[in-house]
Amino acid sequence: MSPLPFAASAPLSLGVELELQLVRAHDHDLAHEAGDLIARLAKKRVPGEVKPEVTLSMVELNSSVQQNYVALLAELRAQRAAVCEAAGVLNLRVAGGGTHPFHKWSERRVFPAERFQGVVERYGFLAKQFTVFGQHIHVGCPSGDDAVYLTHMLMRHVPQFIALSAASPFYQGEDTSFQTSRLTAVSAFPLSGHMPFVRDWREFEAYFDAMRGYGIVQSMKDFYWDIRPKPEYGTIEIRVCDTPLTVGRAALLAAFAQALACYYLAERPLEPSSAVYQVNAFNRFEACRYGYGGTLVDPYARRRKAIGEDILDAIAHAMPHAVRLGAAPALSDLAAEVRGGYSDANWLRAQRGPAGALGDVVRKAAERWSAA
Amino acid sequence: MQELLWFLPVWPPEFAEPVAFGALLLAGLLGGEIVNRFLALPRITGYVLAGIACGPFGLGLVEGPLLSEARVFVDLALGLIMFELGARLDFAWLARNRWLSAAAVGESLGAFFAIYAALLYAGFAPLLAGCAAAVGTATSPAVVMLVTQELRASGQVTERMLLFTSVNCAVAFVTLTLLLPLVHLEYRADWRSALLHPVYVLFGAALLGFAACQLMLWLARWLGKREDRQFVLQVGTIVLIVGLARAADVTVGVALLACGVFARNRDPGHALLPLRFGYAGQLLFVVLFVLTGASLDFGLLAPAATAAAAFIVARFLGKSAAILAFGPLSGLRPGGAGLLSLALLPMSGLAVVMVWDTAALFPAFGTELAAVVLSAVAILELVGPLATQFALRRAGEAGVEHRE
Numbered sequence: 039m040s041p042l043p044f045a046a047s048a049p050l051s052l053g054v055e056l057e058l059q060l061v062r063a064h065d066h067d068l069a070h071e072a073g074d075l076i077a078r079l080a081k082k083r084v085p086g087e088v089k090p091e092v093t094l095s096m097v098e099l100n101s102s103v104q105q106n107y108v109a110l111l112a113e114l115r116a117q118r119a120a121v122c123e124a125a126g127v128l129n130l131r132v133a134g135g136g137t138h139p140f141h142k143w144s145e146r147r148v149f150p151a152e153r154f155q156g157v158v159e160r161y162g163f164l165a166k167q168f169t170v171f172g173q174h175i176h177v178g179c180p181s182g183d184d185a186v187y188l189t190h191m192l193m194r195h196v197p198q199f200i201a202l203s204a205a206s207p208f209y210q211g212e213d214t215s216f217q218t219s220r221l222t223a224v225s226a227f228p229l230s231g232h233m234p235f236v237r238d239w240r241e242f243e244a245y246f247d248a249m250r251g252y253g254i255v256q257s258m259k260d261f262y263w264d265i266r267p268k269p270e271y272g273t274i275e276i277r278v279c280d281t282p283l284t285v286g287r288a289a290l291l292a293a294f295a296q297a298l299a300c301y302y303l304a305e306r307p308l309e310p311s312s313a314v315y316q317v318n319a320f321n322r323f324e325a326c327r328y329g330y331g332g333t334l335v336d337p338y339a340r341r342r343k344a345i346g347e348d349i350l351d352a353i354a355h356a357m358p359h360a361v362r363l364g365a366a367p368a369l370s371d372l373a374a375e376v377r378g379g380y381s382d383a384n385w386l387r388a389q390r391g392p393a394g395a396l397g398d399v400v401r402k403a404a405e406r407w408s409a410a
Numbered sequence: 411m412q413e414l415l416w417f418l419p420v421w422p423p424e425f426a427e428p429v430a431f432g433a434l435l436l437a438g439l440l441g442g443e444i445v446n447r448f449l450a451l452p453r454i455t456g457y458v459l460a461g462i463a464c465g466p467f468g469l470g471l472v473e474g475p476l477l478s479e480a481r482v483f484v485d486l487a488l489g490l491i492m493f494e495l496g497a498r499l500d501f502a503w504l505a506r507n508r509w510l511s512a513a514a515v516g517e518s519l520g521a522f523f524a525i526y527a528a529l530l531y532a533g534f535a536p537l538l539a540g541c542a543a544a545v546g547t548a549t550s551p552a553v554v555m556l557v558t559q560e561l562r563a564s565g566q567v568t569e570r571m572l573l574f575t576s577v578n579c580a581v582a583f584v585t586l587t588l589l590l591p592l593v594h595l596e597y598r599a600d601w602r603s604a605l606l607h608p609v610y611v612l613f614g615a616a617l618l619g620f621a622a623c624q625l626m627l628w629l630a631r632w633l634g635k636r637e638d639r640q641f642v643l644q645v646g647t648i649v650l651i652v653g654l655a656r657a658a659d660v661t662v663g664v665a666l667l668a669c670g671v672f673a674r675n676r677d678p679g680h681a682l683l684p685l686r687f688g689y690a691g692q693l694l695f696v697v698l699f700v701l702t703g704a705s706l707d708f709g710l711l712a713p714a715a716t717a718a719a720a721f722i723v724a725r726f727l728g729k730s731a732a733i734l735a736f737g738p739l740s741g742l743r744p745g746g747a748g749l750l751s752l753a754l755l756p757m758s759g760l761a762v763v764m765v766w767d768t769a770a771l772f773p774a775f776g777t778e779l780a781a782v783v784l785s786a787v788a789i790l791e792l793v794g795p796l797a798t799q800f801a802l803r804r805a806g807e808a809g810v811e812h813r814e
Contacts, residue, residue, distance in 0.1 A: 065684040074566050077743055127741045128566060129503040145809060395635035395683060
């Protein structure tokens with residue numbers, strides 16, 4: 039029997055996890071009321087799932103398994119409405135964005151569940167500093183070998199997803215000068231990074247088995263990789279995105295991931311290359327720091343290229359598949375935003391203004407999240 | 411010898427106010443630290459105990475004239491607190507959550523009518539029972555704010571405790587003022603002045619609060635969002651309101667509460683930053699509680715003990731009823747409603763000030779009122795902070811506490 043069976047799932051099925059900030063009404067600092075909110079939602083009929091995260095200042099929305107962009111967006115909107123309604127009863131605000139601009143990590147309280155207490159015991163202050171908010175996108179794969187192939191292919195697009203989703207310019211009360219500061223909080227974990235350069239699922243299983251044998255990991259959950267196969271769901275999971283400021287943008291990012299996956303699995307245009315991993319750290323930094331304006335190294339063409347331009351090329355490749363998946367208008371919207379230089383990080387910076395306070399940034403982000 | 415040492419002060423030297431202020435601060439600091447370190451009690455309890463130790467029922471260091479001269483510190487400290495409390499009265503939340511409104515209003519009315527009935531039953535005159543019930547409606551804003559700050563508490567019970575306190579303080583002020591005409595008539599004043607007086611006191615104060623808020627908002631927009639400058643702006647405005655309200659003979663607490671309410675609910679551009687008391691506020695609060703402790707009158711307690719006990723029990727039951735009935739419907743988790751009722755127990759400086767203000771108008775009536783209410787305050791001053799601290803900790807809403 040194989041050590042890590044890969045569950046079959048509908049190819050190109052789509053799922054999204056969104057980590058959200060819970061904000062107090064009176065001073066816009068983070069609240070500690072995830073438990074109350076989840077308890078209240080448990081009594082309502084909410085599509086998908088609402089789950090706790092490591093600290094009491096965050097909740098996670100999970101969509102159900104969806105086949106296309108339109109259905110995903112509809113479900114996310116319904117979830118957003120339910121969560122905002124329940125939060126209103128408790129006088130909480132809900133906001134997107136990758137970081138809370140000015141909260142103090144030391145004031146975070148850990149969610150009272152054994153799993154999270156264990157994380158704190160293991161990782162110390164990293165656990166509370168991990169009060170950052172990301173979007174994870176799941177795409178269904180027919181087999182483990184396809185999952186390994188797709189993970190290698192999508193690694194090439196990590197800088198694109200970072201630039202597209204960037205929404206954390208502020209951290210611990212300061213402008214970081216980065217488009218996203220969230221990923222540095224992830225990098226501190228020992229098992230962050232990326233999947234090793236394995237050729238197929240059998241090799242991956244051997245790697246996992248070895249790591250488990252050393253006692254380094256117990257399950258796939260312990261790897262905090264940028265993209266990781268998720269064999270129990272039969273998906274690959276993209277984990278580099280900041281939670282966008284709107285559910286609309288969250289759905290756009292998912293549609294882009296789905297169309298890219300379709301492009302790679304249907305056309306197999308390229309073979310995995312270790313060059314992708316040689317340039318990955320550099321490309322990733324450029325995307326975090328400069329967003330669309332950064333320069334990455336295209337490991338296949340072996341030349342430097344603006345990240346914005348690289349995204350537009352990728353959208354063009356994926357577009358025929360997006361048409362088939364019913365997401366062509368979504369990808370066109372995304373391309374238009376890239377051309378216009380729109381990013382959530384830029385929007386957040388604009389809200390602060392010359393003399394503005396970071397409290398205003400949070401208030402406006404929360405207004406934007408809850409706007410229908 | 412005396413000629414040689416002429417530069418020495420005459421013995422005993424005359425102590426000026428700074429000495430008293432400093433001594434009260436240090437006594438409070440020590441008291442707070444001692445009860446917190448060795449008995450794990452809230453620091454406020456230590457401040458009050460230090461006050462009792464320094465006051466007429468202790469060493470007698472702080473008495474009569476100093477107590478009235480120190481009134482300015484009490485006013486300032488309560489001013490900061492009332493303003494911040496007003497800023498917690500979030501009408502949007504009450505409008506969104508109808509069961510919350512029901513609990514808030516029910517809690518105030520429940521306390522009022524329960525105390526009123528209990529005192530009537532105990533044989534007090536209806537008017538006296540009514541005024542005592544009005545004062546008893548209010549939870550001590552200073553205690554709930556300070557315990558919140560000390561525990562760094564945050565959560566649903568904490569938020570609702572502050573909201574309900576702002577509501578019950580407003581209800582207490584309004585009820586007490588509405589009862590004024592009856593007191594006037596009792597003391598045979600002209601019916602016209604009996605009617606105009608409460609209108610003036612209430613609306614005058616609200617108008618003052620509104621005007622001061624407008625001024626503050628206008629200056630805040632001009633200053634921009636700088637925490638240091640806005641702190642000075644807000645404290646300056648608060649002090650100004652205290653002085654003007656006093657000069658105009660309108661209720662200081664209402665003016666400040668109104669200013670806070672307007673600042674929270676009528677600031678469309680969000681020009682004002684939330685007020686953080688910081689170390690400066692801490693100074694005033696220590697003195698506030700030491701002085702409240704020093705002014706507690708245990709002489710009243712013996713004769714009025716039964717009435718005070720009835721007052722406290724009725725008040726607690728009245729407050730709990732509405733919260734237990736509507737709390738769970740308004741989104742409180744199981745157990746939260748009981749803890750919230752407990753957290754709202756404290757009575758303190760605000761009640762003392764309300765009694766003083768009434769006594770200033772009607773000395774004879776004031777003395778009777780003081781006997782009941784201040785005896786209850788003497789008990790709740792010690793029990794209240796403990797109840798609030800216990801409730802917030804038990805609710806799991808206390809932050810990480812820094813204790814050596």
